[in-house]
Each structure stands twice: as C-alpha cells, then as structure tokens.
Amino acid sequence: MPCDVPHVLLVNPWIHGFAAYDFWARPLGLLAIAARLRAGGLRVSWVDCLDRFHPRLPPGLPRKADGRGAFLRTGLPTPPALADVTRRYARYGIDPAWLAEDLGRLPRPDLVLVGSGMTYGYPGVRETIRHLRAAFPGVPVWLGGIYATLCPDHARRFAGADRVFSGPAETELCRAIAEQTGFSFPGGPPPDHLDAAPWPAYDLExxxxxxxxxxxxxxxxxxxxxxxxxxxxxxxxxxxxxxxxxxxxxxxxxxxxxxxxxxxxxxxxxxxxxxxxxxxxxxxxxxxxxxxxxxxxxxxxxxxxxxxxxxxxxxxxxxxxxxxxxxxxxxxxxxxxxxxxxxxxxxxxxxxxxxxxxxxxxxxxxxxxxxxxxxxxxxxxxxxxxxxxxxxxxxxxxxxxxxxxxxxxxxxxxxxxxxxxxxxxxxxxxxxxxxxxxxxxxxxxx
Ligand code: B12
Structure with missing residues (x-):
C-alpha cells in the first residue's frame, strides 16, 4: 500500500447513561461510511468502544444466541445536571485502558471519524474523543451521526471534535476528506442509489x-x-x-x-x-x-x-x-x-x-x-x-x-x-x- 494513501480510523463511541443494552444496536451508519472509504481506496481501521467480544472482557457477560447482549457497565459519577435522579449513571462499553492499548497498536491515522447515537449519550462521545486526542495528538477528529445531526450546535461546543457533520453526510464527508488529505478518490454512488452503495463494513468487527x-x-x-x-x-x-x-x-x-x-x-x-x-x-x-x-x-x-x-x-x-x-x-x-x-x-x-x-x-x-x-x-x-x-x-x-x-x-x-x-x-x-x-x-x- 503506498504511504500516500490516507489512513482513516473510525470509532464507535461509548454510551454514558442510566441504561443501555444491546438490543441489536449495530453501528450501521459508521460502518456504511467505512465501506465507502474503503471502496474509494483509503486505508481504514475500526475501533468499537461498545465491543461485546473484546478479548479483555471478563467471562460471563450475558449474551443471547440471537445477537443481543449486555455491554460492560462501569459506574460513573452522575452528571450534576441529573443530580436529582436516583438511578445509577454508567459508562457502557470497553474499559478505557483497553481502548488505549488498542489505539496504541494502530499506526497513526491521518484522520479520525467518530459516530454518535442517542443525543443524551453525548458525554460518552466526548470521553471517547478525549481519549483519541490523547492517543493521537494533532490528528483531526471529525464527528457525525445522530447526536451530531440533531444537536449540531451543542456538539460543536461540547463534543471536542474539530468538525461536526450533520445528516446523511456521505458526499460532503468524502469531499472534505479529499480536501483535508489531498488524496482524491471516488466517493461512491450518491446516497439515493441504495443498490449501488457498498454494504456496511461489518467484516471490520x-x-x-x-x-x-x-x-x-x-x-x-x-x-x-x-x-x-x-x-x-x-x-x-x-x-x-x-x-x-x-x-x-x-x-x-x-x-x-x-x-x-x-x-x-x-x-x-x-x-x-x-x-x-x-x-x-x-x-x-x-x-x-x-x-x-x-x-x-x-x-x-x-x-x-x-x-x-x-x-x-x-x-x-x-x-x-x-x-x-x-x-x-x-x-x-x-x-x-x-x-x-x-x-x-x-x-x-x-x-x-x-x-x-x-x-x-x-x-x-x-x-x-x-x-x-x-x-x-x-x-x-x-x-x-x-x-x-x-x-x-x-x-x-x-x-x-x-x-x-x-x-x-x-x-x-x-x-x-x-x-x-x-x-x-x-x-x-x-x-x-x-x-x-x-x-x-x-x-x-x-
Ligand atoms: C435503528 C434505530 C434504533 C435501534 C438501535 C440503533 C443503534 N445503533 O443504536 C434500536 C431499535 C435498538 C433503537 C433503540 C432506541 N432508539 Co432508536 N432509532 C433507530 C433509527 C430508526 C435508525 C438509526 C440508524 O441506525 N440509522 C441508520 C444509519 C445509517 O444512520 P446514522 O447512524 O444516522 O448514520 C448516517 C449519518 O448520521 C452519517 N454518520 C454516521 N456516523 C457518522 C460519522 C461521521 C464522522 C460522519 C461525517 C457522518 C456519520 O452517515 C450515515 C449514513 O448517512 C433512528 C431513527 C432514524 N431514522 O435515524 C431511531 C432513533 C435514533 N432512536 C431513538 C430512540 C428514542 C430510541 C430509544 C430510546 C427508544 C426507546 N424509548 O426505547 C432506544 C434507545 C436505545 C439505546 N441505545 O439506548 C430516537 C433518538 C432519540 C435521541 N434523543 O437521540 C430516534 C432518532 C428515533 C426518534 N424517536 O426520532 N433505535
């Protein structure tokens, strides 16, 4: 692989909240983007903070044969804004130390893309971005997904990303990557050509x-x-x-x-x-x-x-x-x-x-x-x-x-x-x- 091919790392962030369970919650949007970039010839890496099969996980995390299962749950202090809530707040997903190890094994990326889910889970996105910055100082971190689309101003102020994309941002993202890296690549079919789009890259999991x-x-x-x-x-x-x-x-x-x-x-x-x-x-x-x-x-x-x-x-x-x-x-x-x-x-x-x-x-x-x-x-x-x-x-x-x-x-x-x-x-x-x-x-x- 020639070294001028940009390396893009995609990261599915942690969820912070009072409750989360994997009811078939798959990072479809971010994996669809990974597939598009890979098809365009970019080097793509994938890290999933919600990985329920991480080798460092203790045995016995409940799982169902049909694909559902529990995330690892680690207690966190309740955010002051929710101090009146008597339920216990937590991080769902892998331990931050395992994330640091996994990131340490990767070649330095040219760009990091982070997805986002439920709007109220944003502290998990922010914590993920903080760890990514510590692992790869100076590497741009871009954010997209559901929280970024529904609360773009909040995301710009609080998530800690360098750039926030809203909506089905496939075309805009590919153009921005070409500008950022100077590497021009085919961005794939327009989002309305559903049959032509590459399938989400589940094989990266x-x-x-x-x-x-x-x-x-x-x-x-x-x-x-x-x-x-x-x-x-x-x-x-x-x-x-x-x-x-x-x-x-x-x-x-x-x-x-x-x-x-x-x-x-x-x-x-x-x-x-x-x-x-x-x-x-x-x-x-x-x-x-x-x-x-x-x-x-x-x-x-x-x-x-x-x-x-x-x-x-x-x-x-x-x-x-x-x-x-x-x-x-x-x-x-x-x-x-x-x-x-x-x-x-x-x-x-x-x-x-x-x-x-x-x-x-x-x-x-x-x-x-x-x-x-x-x-x-x-x-x-x-x-x-x-x-x-x-x-x-x-x-x-x-x-x-x-x-x-x-x-x-x-x-x-x-x-x-x-x-x-x-x-x-x-x-x-x-x-x-x-x-x-x-x-x-x-x-x-x-
Ligand atoms: C499928 C789905 C689920 C799945 C799980 C999804 C998941 N992965 O977590 C299930 C059925 C389990 C579920 C559960 C719930 N859901 Co739901 N769900 C959806 C749904 C229908 C689709 C989400 C999706 O995957 N879309 C497909 C992908 C392709 O889109 P995407 O992720 O947005 O990605 C695109 C872009 O955002 C962008 N993109 C993504 N990442 C990145 C990154 C970068 C860098 C860039 C540039 C772009 C980018 O590219 C992608 C391609 O266009 C949405 C509604 C909707 N139409 O979006 C509601 C929705 C997200 N859910 C919602 C709700 C309320 C819930 C529940 C709370 C319902 C409940 N009361 O129980 C639960 C909570 C689950 C939890 N995790 O805690 C709300 C959001 C609420 C909020 N405040 O954020 C939504 C918006 C529905 C609504 N009510 O309007 N949900």
Whole structure:
C-alpha cells in the first residue's frame, strides 16, 4: 500500500447513561461510511468502544444466541445536571485502558471519524474523543451521526471534535476528506442509489453478532414525536434483490444468522415494496432469523404479509402502535387507526406469531399523557394477543412535539441534551413519582 494513501480510523463511541443494552444496536451508519472509504481506496481501521467480544472482557457477560447482549457497565459519577435522579449513571462499553492499548497498536491515522447515537449519550462521545486526542495528538477528529445531526450546535461546543457533520453526510464527508488529505478518490454512488452503495463494513468487527440493514431510507410519515425526517429527509427504496444479496453475503461468507431491519417504516408506502422484499427473502430460502426491533408499519400487516413474514424467517416482530387510544392521536401521527391495529394483530396471530416474539410498542411519558391511558393501551395490546413493549419518550429538538415537551418538563430541556434521556421521563413535572414506572412495569408483567 503506498504511504500516500490516507489512513482513516473510525470509532464507535461509548454510551454514558442510566441504561443501555444491546438490543441489536449495530453501528450501521459508521460502518456504511467505512465501506465507502474503503471502496474509494483509503486505508481504514475500526475501533468499537461498545465491543461485546473484546478479548479483555471478563467471562460471563450475558449474551443471547440471537445477537443481543449486555455491554460492560462501569459506574460513573452522575452528571450534576441529573443530580436529582436516583438511578445509577454508567459508562457502557470497553474499559478505557483497553481502548488505549488498542489505539496504541494502530499506526497513526491521518484522520479520525467518530459516530454518535442517542443525543443524551453525548458525554460518552466526548470521553471517547478525549481519549483519541490523547492517543493521537494533532490528528483531526471529525464527528457525525445522530447526536451530531440533531444537536449540531451543542456538539460543536461540547463534543471536542474539530468538525461536526450533520445528516446523511456521505458526499460532503468524502469531499472534505479529499480536501483535508489531498488524496482524491471516488466517493461512491450518491446516497439515493441504495443498490449501488457498498454494504456496511461489518467484516471490520471482531465478531458479527447480527447484521443490521435497511430495505429503505427515510419515512413517508411525519409523526410529531419522531426525528426521522430530520435525520433522513428523503424516502428511498432498495431493490428486493439487493437486500437478499446482502443477507446471503453475510450469511454465506461470515456465518451470520441474525439480521435486523432498521427501516423507519417497513411495509409502509409504496405498499408493494415491503411484500416484494419479503417474497425475495423467502424465495432465497436461507436459514436465517430476522428481527424488527425498530417496528413494522401495522397498516401493512395483512394475513398475506403476516404469513410472508413467517416464510421469510422473521422471528421477532414489533408493531409501531404507540397508543390504542386512537382519538388521542390527532396532532401526533396518522399512521394507523383502530381497524389497522385490530387487523394487524389478528393477522399475526393467524400466522402463528405469539408473545414474546410478537409485540407492539407503546409510547410512554409523552407530554400530558396520564398513567391510566398507558395502562389502557397495555391492556388492549395484551387483549389483542401481543406483547406490550413500552418505549419511553425522548424529546428531540426540531420535532413538532418539542414545544409541548419544553412546557411539560421539570427540566430546562433546551439547555442540555442530557434531559432527553427517556430513562428520566423528562416530560413530567415535579414532584416526579418514580413509582409510576414501577407500576407500569408491574402491569406489563401482569
Ligand atoms: C435503528 C434505530 C434504533 C435501534 C438501535 C440503533 C443503534 N445503533 O443504536 C434500536 C431499535 C435498538 C433503537 C433503540 C432506541 N432508539 Co432508536 N432509532 C433507530 C433509527 C430508526 C435508525 C438509526 C440508524 O441506525 N440509522 C441508520 C444509519 C445509517 O444512520 P446514522 O447512524 O444516522 O448514520 C448516517 C449519518 O448520521 C452519517 N454518520 C454516521 N456516523 C457518522 C460519522 C461521521 C464522522 C460522519 C461525517 C457522518 C456519520 O452517515 C450515515 C449514513 O448517512 C433512528 C431513527 C432514524 N431514522 O435515524 C431511531 C432513533 C435514533 N432512536 C431513538 C430512540 C428514542 C430510541 C430509544 C430510546 C427508544 C426507546 N424509548 O426505547 C432506544 C434507545 C436505545 C439505546 N441505545 O439506548 C430516537 C433518538 C432519540 C435521541 N434523543 O437521540 C430516534 C432518532 C428515533 C426518534 N424517536 O426520532 N433505535
């Protein structure tokens, strides 16, 4: 490899927070960028602070055969802004000393790229960047990803990066790398050519517990609580053949058996796309399991699609229901109505899906929502034969619900992304009743 080829190090940062578990949380965005740079001829290295298979990890970290598992958890002092929270704060991911060792074994990079996840996890991003600077003084560190996109000003002030990119920044990033390094390289297809983009570089990982992929980008809906439009403004579809070829590649070449769909609205408009993808996966007949931790669009579940889900190998199926109080949805979303929910639940049951494999997400902690309303939704989901799964609301700047979230919170939400942590139920006024969460959990289990 000639030495004038730039060496780019990509780093998946730690998560800091009150709770984190690997529910198939794969660094899809950063690995997609790694693949693009590698295809462009750059030297690429990869370090994952969330590595659940690091050789220095003590044995016994809980793992499931389907790709999920616990991160190493190390207690940290609670940030002063969250001093009132009685839960324990932690770093999730590998020990900083192991990171330092791993970085010490790498040749000095010309550039470091750091990804970011949930906005409220940013202290983990900041700590990661601090360690990268100590290991490679003078090397530029650039930041992108979800936190960088949703809170760009905050990221510029607090993350400690030299440059912050927002949104699907593939094209801008490749141009900036060429400018920074003086190395001109093909930046790959434009982001809307989904079939032509190189597959995320999961092969850079020590072990691939599961592969996350997308059959589409963007969302046709504009729900008041969701940031999808801010992160991915355009809806674009991938061909069924491309999805199947990627699954076969990871299965046959790397022995991956578990696959996760990260689509925002799989089975949503255009109606034919999702079923065509399912048909193609089923026709390939690969012995793989698929999971949808990010939910399926319930309106797209008919008796036929439910059967197809089973034939394609979908094991864990979640519907995005949010609330079964359908009159409550005005101003929030127009995704589904009572009839859609009834039909989807009935179709899943007819196809043989049962809890806990078949579940429905319900939002909890939205501004103004009362405990008894959530309890009613839990009961309705149980009655429909599905597992209710609570998704606690995380307020996001730039979404339609943000002004109401600001008004409903006991914190100054706008002052710090830490307050977007769903684990602290930020959109409730004081005195906050922690028993609320305990009671809902007990009701879920009942
Ligand atoms: C898949 C997904 C999940 C997965 C896990 C994802 C993960 N890896 O952690 C699952 C289902 C487990 C999940 C769980 C949750 N999620 Co979620 N999730 C998503 C979803 C749908 C897609 C994220 C994704 O991977 N996108 C695909 C990749 C390709 O995009 P990307 O990472 O942004 O990368 C692109 C760019 O950002 C850029 N990029 C990335 N890195 C870098 C680096 C550099 C240097 C550069 C230049 C560019 C760059 O390039 C990439 C290609 O364009 C988003 C919504 C959305 N549409 O984005 C919500 C979203 C991120 N989730 C959200 C929430 C609320 C949650 C939960 C809290 C839900 C709950 N209450 O339980 C949990 C918390 C999980 C946790 N870790 O603690 C919120 C974010 C909240 C916040 N405050 O940040 C979002 C935005 C949805 C929403 N409500 O609007 N989630």
């Amino acid at each position: 020590r072990r691939i517990p599961a592969v996350a992929l997308r059959a589409s980008r963007g969302c046709p809906f504009a729900c008041a609580y969701c940031a999808s439009r801010l992160l991915e403004p355009a809806r674009r579809l991938r061909s069924p053949a491309s999805v199947v070829t990627e699954i076969a590649h990871w299965h046959r070449g790397f022995g991956v058996t578990d696959f996760v769909l990260y689509d925002d609205a799989f089975l949503a408009r255009p109606e034919g796309h999702g079923p065509a993808v399912l048909e193609a996966i089923a026709a390939a007949g690969l012995p793989v399991r698929l999971h949808t931790p990010n939910a399926l669009h319930a309106r797209g579940i008919t008796r036929e699609t439910a059967r197809l889900l089973g034939r394609a190998g979908f094991v864990t199926v979640r519907l995005g229901v949010e609330t079964t109080d359908f009159a409550r949805r005005a101003g929030l979303d127009r995704k589904i109505d009572a009839e859609d929910f009834r039909r989807a639940a009935e179709a899943l049951r007819a196809a043989g899906y049962r809890p806990p494999a078949a579940g429905a997400y319900l939002l909890a902690g939205l501004p103004g929502w009362r405990e008894e309303e959530i309890v009613r939704s839990i009961d309705a989901v149980h009655a429909a034969g599905l597992l209710p799964v609570l998704a606690w609301y995380s307020p996001i700047p730039g979404t339609a619900l943000w002004p109401q979230a600001l008004a409903a919170s006991r914190y100054d939400l706008a002052s710090d992304p830490l307050y977007a942590d769903p684990a602290i139920v930020p959109c409730r006024k004081e005195p906050f009743d922690w028993g609320w969460i305990t009671r809902l959990k007990a009701h879920l289990a009942a």
